[in-house]
Amino acid sequence: MAILDWPVDLVPAKTTWGLQSNTEAFTSPLNRATQTMERPGARWKVTLEFPPMNEVKRGRLEGFLAGLGGQAGRFNLWPHQRPSAAILATPRDATLVLDFLAQSYQVDGLPVVNGAMANFKLLPTKYWPASTLVLRAGEFLSVGGELKMVTVDVASDAAGSASIPVAPAFRIAPADGAVLKLSKPTAKMMLATDEYSVAVTPGRISDVVVVSVIEDLS
The missing domain is CATH 3.30.200 (Phosphorylase Kinase; domain 1)
Structure with a gap:
């Protein structure tokens, strides 16, 4: 079905x-x-x-x-009570950002999974605005077909990377480069x-x- x-x-x-x-x-x-x-x-x-x-x-x-x-x-x-992360309400740069080492690129300004997961409760990501509070505790995201809640406030570093503590733990690690869904994550x-x-x-x-x-x- x-x-x-x-x-x-x-x-x-x-x-x-x-x-x-x-x-x-x-x-x-x-x-x-x-x-x-x-x-x-x-x-x-x-x-x-x-x-x-x-x-x-x-x-x-x-x-x-x-x-x-x-x-x-x-x-x-x-989650109807919190359908989108607050960062989506702020202007974002949708310019493609080439990563010549990983042969990947930013899609519509959305963050993606950054490499392999060593800890299934800590999601490595990149392509966030640099040095910014990007997610708040209690917000939701989905990637790889799994819905997760952010457990603490998350800030990106100067390179736009961020490690996101989530719950529950991932059952299967999402693929490197998979795009995070922040609006109506399911x-x-x-x-x-x-x-x-x-x-x-x-x-x-x-x-x-x-x-x-x-x-x-x-």
């Missing part, structure tokens, strides 16, 4: 984004000291809450949800259950509709 895009006109009144980590704990039987290990498999969990809708808008939502076929369907979803999501329901009043206006989704890690 093709991966769909969440309809741009279906904007929730309230969104709740959370991260479900995957950890394993061991408690010593001798002194009750606890050791906890982080394991791969952290994923985004999201709740989308829609206000009462008229028949037309309600139909758009019902049609999209029905078309997913329960948990069989997949769709790309961006994660591949699926419904949390096979069921959904929409209550409708006699005036054909829906009650509040709550949709729960989870990230697909495949």
Whole structure:
């Protein structure tokens, strides 16, 4: 089944984004000291809450949800509460910047992955404005098909490079030169259950509709 895009006109009144980590704990039987290990498999969990809708808008939502076929369907979803990084609101130089050593170039002024990842929680990037606060803690980005949150404020160096601490850790390292998506960065999501329901009043206006989704890690 093709991966769909969440309809741009279906904007929730309230969104709740959370991260479900995957950890394993061991408690010593001798002194009750606890050791906890982080394991791969952290994923985004999201709740989308829609206000009462008229028949037309309600139909758009019902049609999209029905078309997913329960948990069989997949769709790309961006964080509506913070759809773009703040740096996109400032003027950027879209001039191509040739890198003769790496044989790469800047595309439309957007930053790219800079080399191989040694730490899957630290994303190396380049082609930012030099010596600038480029990302703030809590902002989102996506690259290599994975959505990440920036965990601390990030400033570029004099060469326009920046190492970005992110969560959760990358499952697969993005390719060198891959372009970062800072506007409506997406994660591949699926419904949390096979069921959904929409209550409708006699005036054909829906009650509040709550949709729960989870990230697909495949």
